[in-house]
Amino acid sequence: MxxxxxxxxxxxxxxxxxxxxxxxxxxxxxxxxxxxxxxxxxxxxxxxxxxxxxxxxxxxxxxxxxxxxxxxxxxxxxxxxxxxxxxxxxxxxxxxxxxxxxxxxxxxxxxxxxxxxxxxYPERSAGSIMTTEFVSVPSSWTIAEVLHHIRMVERTRETVYSIFVIDPVKKTLIQAVPLRRLISGDPHANVLTAAPARKPLMISPEADRMEAARLISRYDLLAVAVVDGPGHILGIVTVDDVIDAIVEESTEDAQKFGGMEAIDEPYLRIGFGEMIKKRAGWLCALFLSEMLTATAMQSYQSELEKAIVLTLFIPLIMSSGGNSGSQATSLLIRSLALHEVRLRDWWRVAVRELPTGIVLGAILGLIGVVRITLWQTLGLFDYGPHWVLVAATVGTALIGIVTFGSLCGSMLPFILKRIGFDPASASAPFVATLVDVTGLVIYFGVAAVILRGTLL
CATH class of the missing domain: 1.25.60.10 (MgtE N-terminal domain-like)
Known part of the structure; x- marks a missing residue:
C-alpha cells in the first residue's frame, strides 16, 4: 500500500x-x-x-x-x-x-x-547587490567588434543594454555606452564615437545600495557601474537589483512604522516563536511607555475630581497629538531616505513645522470649540455653567498639543539618525506614545490656567 x-x-x-x-x-x-x-x-x-x-x-x-x-x-x-x-x-x-x-x-x-x-561586501551596500556579469570592451575596438562581442556573450550576461568601455592599459572605466547608440552608429567607427559626451556615473562598492537606486532613478539608467578607488570596474547594479532593494526597504519600513522589528520571510512562513520575538519587544516597550500616561493622569487626580468634564476630551486630545506627530514622522523619514533633507537641515524643518503645527492645531481647536458649542446649545449634552471656558481650554490645548506633536514627530527621525539608529524606528506608535504623555501635561496645564477660580 x-x-x-x-x-x-x-x-x-x-x-x-x-x-x-x-x-x-x-x-x-x-x-x-x-x-x-x-x-x-x-x-x-x-x-x-x-x-x-x-x-x-x-x-x-x-x-x-x-x-x-x-x-x-x-x-x-x-x-x-x-x-x-x-x-x-x-x-x-x-x-x-x-x-x-x-x-x-x-x-x-x-x-x-x-x-x-x-x-x-557589507550588507545593504552597492557591492552586495552588484553583478559581475556585465559587458565590457576595450576602448580600441570598433562598434562592429563590440556588437559581435555582445552577440557572443549575450547569454552569459545579466544585461547587454549598457556596455562599459575600459582603458586597455590601465583597465579603468572610461565610458558607458547605451546599446541603442551602438546599433545606430557607424560599424567601422571607434566605440567611443557612440559614447555620450558626459562622464559615466559610478558608485563605490561600500556606498549604500539606496544611493545606487537614487542614481538610477535620477538619471534614468538601466545600470550604474561599481568601481574601486583607482577606477577599475568591479561590477554593475542593474535596475532590477534596485527594484528588489527598494521593495525590501519599503517592506521593512512599513513593518517598523507598525511598531515591530522587520521580518525577512513571508507571513505564513514565519514560525510562531519568531513572530512573538519580532513583535513582543516593541509591544512591551510601547506598553511601558504608555505607563507614563497613567502616571501623568495620576498627577492630575485632584483636577480630574474637580472637573470630571475634562476627562471627556482626553481621547480627543491624545489622538490629535499622536496623529500630527505620525504625519510629520512619515514625511521626514521618507525625505531623509530620498536625501531631500539632510541632518544639517533640522532647523529648517523645525522652522517649517512650527507654523504648520500652529495652523493645524488651530483648525482642530476650532472644530473642537464648534462641537462643544453645538452640543451645549442644542441640548445634546450639558457641559456646565462654565462650558465656554471648557471649550476655550480644549481649543487652546489642541493648538499646543498638535504643534508639539508636529515638532516632536519631525525631530525624532533626525535624532535617531544622528545617534546611528534607523529613522524608521521613529514609528507611528512610538511617536504617539511620546506625544500622549506630553499631551496630557499640556492639556491639564492649559486647564489650570483657564479654569482657575471656576472649575479648578
Missing part, C-alpha cells in the same frame, strides 16, 4: 512538472511556493536545467535554502553555477553551515571566488 502511494505521488509530481515546464518562471515560483520544500525540490529537479536555473534566479522563491538542502549536492551545485552571481551570493547569505561551505566548495574556482568576493 505504501509503495502504491509513493508511485502515485511520483506520477503526480511528474505530471505537474511537465505542465510547469511550459509556464513562465514567475508562475513556476508561485507553484513551488505553495508546496513543502521536499516536494518543491522534486519539482524543481524535474524541470529542464535551463528552466530550473531561471526559476532559482528569481528572488521571489521562498524557502530557497530548504529546497537546495533537499536536492542532491551535484544538482544544487549545478543550478547555483548557472544563476547570476549576485543572486547566488544572496542565496549563500541565507544558507546555514555545513551546507553553505559544502555547496560553495563544489563550485568551480572562478565562480567561487566571485561569490566569495560579493559576500565580503
Amino acid at each position: 505504501q509503495d502504491t502511494s509513493e508511485t502515485i505521488t511520483k506520477e503526480t509530481l511528474a505530471g505537474q512538472s511537465g505542465d510547469l515546464a511550459q509556464e513562465r518562471a514567475p508562475e513556476i515560483v508561485e507553484a513551488l511556493n505553495a508546496r513543502e520544500p521536499a516536494d518543491a525540490a522534486k519539482l524543481l529537479r524535474s524541470l529542464p536545467a535551463e528552466k530550473a536555473i531561471e526559476v532559482l534566479d528569481l528572488p521571489g522563491l521562498d524557502n530557497t535554502c530548504e529546497i537546495l538542502a533537499e536536492l542532491p549536492k551535484d544538482t544544487a551545485v549545478s543550478l547555483l553555477s548557472g544563476v547570476s552571481d549576485d543572486r547566488a551570493a544572496d542565496i549563500f547569505k541565507e544558507l546555514v553551515e555545513p551546507l553553505r561551505t559544502t555547496l560553495l566548495n563544489g563550485l568551480n574556482p572562478e565562480t567561487r571566488n566571485v561569490i566569495s568576493g560579493l559576500l565580503a
